[in-house]
Amino acid sequence: MANDPLMVWNLSGERVNEGGPVEVVRNFTYQFRPGSFYELSGSEIDGKGLMLRLLGLLLPPTSGEIFVDGLRVNDMGIDDLSDIRNRKYGFLFASPFLLPAFTVLENVAMPLFKIAGVEAPEAKGITEEILEMVGVSRIATASIEELNGLEGMLAALARALVHHPHVLIAENVGFDLDGHEAQTLLSILRESGRRLGLAVIATIAPQVDWGQADVCLEIGPGGVQEVIRRNQRG
Numbered sequence: 001m002a003n004d005p006l007m008v009w010n011l012s013g014e015r016v017n018e019g020g021p022v023e024v025v026r027n028f029t030y031q032f033r034p035g036s037f038y039e040l041s042g043s044e045i046d047g048k049g050l051m052l053r054l055l056g057l058l059l060p061p062t063s064g065e066i067f068v069d070g071l072r073v074n075d076m077g078i079d080d081l082s083d084i085r086n087r088k089y090g091f092l093f094a095s096p097f098l099l100p101a102f103t104v105l106e107n108v109a110m111p112l113f114k115i116a117g118v119e120a121p122e123a124k125g126i127t128e129e130i131l132e133m134v135g136v137s138r139i140a141t142a143s144i145e146e147l148n149g150l151e152g153m154l155a156a157l158a159r160a161l162v163h164h165p166h167v168l169i170a171e172n173v174g175f176d177l178d179g180h181e182a183q184t185l186l187s188i189l190r191e192s193g194r195r196l197g198l199a200v201i202a203t204i205a206p207q208v209d210w211g212q213a214d215v216c217l218e219i220g221p222g223g224v225q226e227v228i229r230r231n232q233r234g
Contacts, residue, residue: 003070005088005166005199006032006055011064015050023050027064028224030217032167032199037190037212040203042219049171051219052203056169057085069166086115090160090168090198092189094175094205096152098144104155105131105140111163130158133195134188150181154188161192168193170202174210182208190214 011028025047032038032055042048053059057066057073066073068088073081098107105127112123131137136154139147147155160168170189174182182205190212193200204210216227 003067004031005034005069006201007067007070008055009065009067011054011061011066013047013050013054013059013061015053015059021045023047025051025054025061025219026223030224030226032201034166034197034199035194036214037193037200038202039210039213039216040201040219041216046219046221048203048219051217051224052169052171052201055167055201056089056091057081058169086111087163088166090163090165092153092157092160092168092170092173094172096156098147098152098155098159100144102144103140104136104142104144104147107144108155108158108162111159116163127158127162130162131155133192134158134161149177150184153177153185157185157189157192161196161198164196164198166198168198168200170200172205173202174205174208177205179208183210186210186212 007030009029011025013025015023017023023044028051040048040051050059054061068084073084076084108131109123109127112118112126118126128137128140131140134154134157136151136158139151144152173186173189177185186204189200189202213229216229218225218227
């Protein structure tokens with residue numbers, strides 16, 4: 001039986017924000033399943049952003065255990081933890097952070113060279129498949145300056161998916177997009193996760209009203225409440 005891509009046990013963490021309140025996560029236990037979209041909701045004060053960073057291995061927990069594909073990662077050194085993030089995770093941030101000196105295809109293909117060690121012909125084929133999946137194959141040869149906001153975010157999504165991670169961490173999705181563009185990005189993100197069989201864990205920009213996540217994890221002062229919005233497949 002395959003392991004869940006991410007599991008946490010009694011996860012706790014704390015982050016002090018300069019000039020602001022302390023964010024706290026306490027004793028969170030959960031199994032994230034492949035092919036499902038998880039929205040983290042609530043306020044930053046209640047620990048939503050901290051939770052996303054703990055789950056993304058971007059901040060160390062104060063206590064508790066984290067398992068990625070069944071492997072406990074708590075005691076790993078910096079290099080080993082970085083390797084787990086690079087191979088097992090994809091990241092989509094609020095801005096695309098694409099390199100302007102390269103085309104869309106070249107930007108998207110970079111993880112295949114840096115992480116997977118794929119040869120150029122194979123990398124081109126894999127990249128073209130991912131670009132087609134997220135709906136931007138037509139801009140494969142475009143420069144970054146030619147892209148609009150949605151195209152830039154979809155190219156960044158393709159880059160996050162190209163090495164076939166098991167967990168995708170998406171931060172503040174739709175932050176710099178209009179309502180229709182944000183809905184489009186979220187729908188493609190959800191469908192891509194299902195097709196590739198990865199767990200998508202996301203926070204969504206406050207102005208975006210989407211409501212189509214499979215599971216919403218509502219984070220508040222009393223802890224985390226799971227709200228299942230769609231049928232979870234076995």
